[in-house]
Amino acid sequence: MADIICAIRAGEGSRAVQNAAIRVARAQNDGLLFLYVVDQRLVEARDESIRPSARAELYWMGRTLLRIAVARAHAAGLRDATWAIREGEVGQEIAGAVVEHGARMLFMGASRHAGGRPNAALSLAERLRDTIGVAVDIVSPSLEDA
Amino acid sequence: MANLWNMAARAFAAQGESIILQEIAFVLLLTIAALVAILIRRVRLPYTVALVIVGLVLALFPNFITLNISSELILAVLVPPLVFEATLAIKWRDLRGDLPLVLLLAVGGTLLSTVIVGVLVFQFLDIPLLGALAFGALISATDPVAVVAFFKQLGVSRRLSILLEGESLFNDGVAVVVFNLAIAAAATALVSQAAVSFNFLGAVGEFLRVSLVGLGVGLLLGFAVAYLVLRSIDDHLIETATTVALAFGAYVAAEQLHASGLLAVVAAGLVVGNVGLDRTSPTTRLTLDNFWEFMAFVANSLVFLLIGIRIQLGQLVQFAVPIGVAVLAVLFSRAISVYLLTALHNRLTPERLDVPRRYRHVMFWGGLRGAISLALALTIGGNLFGQTIATEMQVMAFGVVLFTILVQGTTIEAMINRLGLVQKQPAAIENQRRLAVVYARQAGRRELNRLHAEGFLYHDLWQAMNSVYDEEIDDARAALRDHLEMHPELERSMYLQTRADVVKAERNAISDAAARAFISAKVQEELLIEMDARLAALDQLLAEDGRLNEHGPAEGEDG
Numbered sequence: 001m002a003d004i005i006c007a008i009r010a011g012e013g014s015r016a017v018q019n020a021a022i023r024v025a026r027a028q029n030d031g032l033l034f035l036y037v038v039d040q041r042l043v044e045a046r047d048e049s050i051r052p053s054a055r056a057e058l059y060w061m062g063r064t065l066l067r068i069a070v071a072r073a074h075a076a077g078l079r080d081a082t083w084a085i086r087e088g089e090v091g092q093e094i095a096g097a098v099v100e101h102g103a104r105m106l107f108m109g110a111s112r113h114a115g116g117r118p119n120a121a122l123s124l125a126e127r128l129r130d131t132i133g134v135a136v137d138i139v140s141p142s143l144e145d146a
Numbered sequence: 147m148a149n150l151w152n153m154a155a156r157a158f159a160a161q162g163e164s165i166i167l168q169e170i171a172f173v174l175l176l177t178i179a180a181l182v183a184i185l186i187r188r189v190r191l192p193y194t195v196a197l198v199i200v201g202l203v204l205a206l207f208p209n210f211i212t213l214n215i216s217s218e219l220i221l222a223v224l225v226p227p228l229v230f231e232a233t234l235a236i237k238w239r240d241l242r243g244d245l246p247l248v249l250l251l252a253v254g255g256t257l258l259s260t261v262i263v264g265v266l267v268f269q270f271l272d273i274p275l276l277g278a279l280a281f282g283a284l285i286s287a288t289d290p291v292a293v294v295a296f297f298k299q300l301g302v303s304r305r306l307s308i309l310l311e312g313e314s315l316f317n318d319g320v321a322v323v324v325f326n327l328a329i330a331a332a333a334t335a336l337v338s339q340a341a342v343s344f345n346f347l348g349a350v351g352e353f354l355r356v357s358l359v360g361l362g363v364g365l366l367l368g369f370a371v372a373y374l375v376l377r378s379i380d381d382h383l384i385e386t387a388t389t390v391a392l393a394f395g396a397y398v399a400a401e402q403l404h405a406s407g408l409l410a411v412v413a414a415g416l417v418v419g420n421v422g423l424d425r426t427s428p429t430t431r432l433t434l435d436n437f438w439e440f441m442a443f444v445a446n447s448l449v450f451l452l453i454g455i456r457i458q459l460g461q462l463v464q465f466a467v468p469i470g471v472a473v474l475a476v477l478f479s480r481a482i483s484v485y486l487l488t489a490l491h492n493r494l495t496p497e498r499l500d501v502p503r504r505y506r507h508v509m510f511w512g513g514l515r516g517a518i519s520l521a522l523a524l525t526i527g528g529n530l531f532g533q534t535i536a537t538e539m540q541v542m543a544f545g546v547v548l549f550t551i552l553v554q555g556t557t558i559e560a561m562i563n564r565l566g567l568v569q570k571q572p573a574a575i576e577n578q579r580r581l582a583v584v585y586a587r588q589a590g591r592r593e594l595n596r597l598h599a600e601g602f603l604y605h606d607l608w609q610a611m612n613s614v615y616d617e618e619i620d621d622a623r624a625a626l627r628d629h630l631e632m633h634p635e636l637e638r639s640m641y642l643q644t645r646a647d648v649v650k651a652e653r654n655a656i657s658d659a660a661a662r663a664f665i666s667a668k669v670q671e672e673l674l675i676e677m678d679a680r681l682a683a684l685d686q687l688l689a690e691d692g693r694l695n696e697h698g699p700a701e702g703e704d705g
Contacts, residue, residue: 056683065641
């Protein structure tokens with residue numbers, strides 16, 4: 001069980017979202033779960049011959065990124081920080097993890113500049129709020145950081 | 147009888163000597179190409195330009211290399227590898243979205259460019275119309291390899307690369323077809339000793355027949371090889387050999403049917419790259435990639451060296467005006483083709499498929515000319531238009547290629563930067579800089595420790611210098627950490643690069659274990675296949691990393 005889930009992928013907002021999740025978890029004395037989803041679209045986009053290797057490498061990357069995140073949480077004084085990897089469609093898997101762990105809050109990162117595009121993270125957040133009723137916090141790195 | 151025997155022996159000896167001389171010339175050219183490739187690592191000069199310059203210098207010593215390569219040999223032996231190698235990397239899923247535009251540019255653009263350049267050259271220079279059109283066709287084949295390499299380096303949009311690469315692949319074939327039609331018309335005119343009456347419909351019909359039959363032959367042979375060999379047999383040597391047979395076989399088969407050999411090679415390459423290699427083992431894939439990269443390197447080097455050798459330095463001065471006219475005509479025709487055809491495309495297609503204005507500028511300026519134009523120019527003999535005009539056209543082609551490589555090729559990077567098409571490059575470069583500082587300081591400290599260990603430094607000096615190094619390394623690491631804190635997305639690239647490096651180390655360890663007989667050849671092969679698949683996957687993930695950043699994250703993926 002984890003009260004807070006932080007979905008990570010080493011994008012532009014990754015550091016900011018991890019820091020925010022760690023801060024809130026510490027303040028509320030909650031358990032924090034870092035989640036990495038091996039995106040099935042990234043796997044299926046490969047030629048058939050290398051799909052198993054691509055999947056294995058994405059798992060490798062996920063394990064590495066999650067360990068960095070947990071180490072940061074521990075360094076910040078949050079002992080109750082763990083990680084999990086899932087595989088599938090990103091939105092569905094995040095929702096599945098929230099339900100399975102009974103999480104009350106979900107942290108997700110967003111890019112610094114959406115460049116006029118509809119913000120994908122925001123639309124996913126809305127969908128998750130509507131479907132599973134979890135509180136979602138979208139964190140972007142501040143523009144001054146650019 | 148003895149006399150006859152002696153004559154035969156002398157004939158065989160002469161033939162053997164001739165083959166040896168050709169072989170020596172070939173070896174010399176390859177050696178020169180390799181030396182040039184080594185030299186340009188130290189000099190900031192495009193490889194092809196360096197080759198041409200060396201070729202020009204070699205032309206000053208006419209007896210140094212005597213390689214008798216016929217025009218047919220250049221087209222049949224040197225050009226197919228260049229085209230086949232380029233098509234292997236084109237993915238249908240990337241190409242299909244923009245295929246109508248690519249074909250519009252390749253067919254419409256080449257025809258438009260042929261006519262514009264042909265008419266301008268005919269008007270301003272003393273070259274007959276059919277010769278001018280032949281020149282217009284040969285110089286319309288674009289060669290964006292150098293530009294696309296910049297795109298990859300700078301992280302420019304994949305779509306822009308595909309537009310330029312796709313156009314280039316098809317317009318090579320189209321240019322050759324139009325060039326051959328013009329040459330055939332000139333030959334007919336020469337035989338009948340009169341100007342040929344131009345039959346427009348006949349020419350269009352012939353153009354379509356030659357192109358479609360060529361594409362058909364390539365598709366047929368490509369699918370046959372893909373299904374019968376590449377998807378059925380798992381042996382990298384057999385599969386590589388088959389692709390060689392396919393690349394040259396498709397060319398020869400189409401030419402035998404009086405169709406376009408190059409378009410056959412394009413079609414065959416696309417089928418192999420997309421269907422045939424879909425299920426091949428990563429080992430085969432690596433072997434194929436390396437083999438075709440080498441073949442293209444050799445072919446490209448030979449074409450550029452040969453044109454350099456063929457042209458005399460004095461001719462560049464002698465034909466300075468025709469070169470200037472040709473350069474202006476080529477730039478003008480490129481501008482018309484790109485801006486007009488993309489405007490037409492934007493008008494006819496949904497807005498989401500529009501080609502942005504910034505892309506159009508890069509497509510115009512990035513339309514470099516290269517080996518195909520030079521190879522076609524080398525095939526122009528003196529029998530059709532006279533030796534002077536043939537030489538003039540070769541020098542003009544050479545001048546245009548040189549201009550595009552030297553001027554356009556060296557300024558395209560600045561243009562891409564100016565147009566804001568580079569994605570997050572400054573942050574990535576800054577990251578590299580900070581990483582390099584850490585790397586350099588650590589190397590310095592290792593050397594310091596070695597000097598101390600070997601007794602070259604007294605203890606106090608070593609200790610003091612070591613302390614300074616400690617501080618510097620701490621500062622450099624902190625600077626790197628701060629930068630990554632601001633740009634955490636760079637961490638992913640660093641991870642993927644590092645992971646690729648360690649998998650390569652694992653691969654080497656397996657070969658080492660086999661060499662020491664710790665593991666059998668069978669186990670080694672199995673493990674190497676797995677490692678190669680990992681490397682191929684990492685390679686693709688790395689290539690896509692820039693694109694993910696460019697297009698923005700997929701849903702919910704940016705955290």
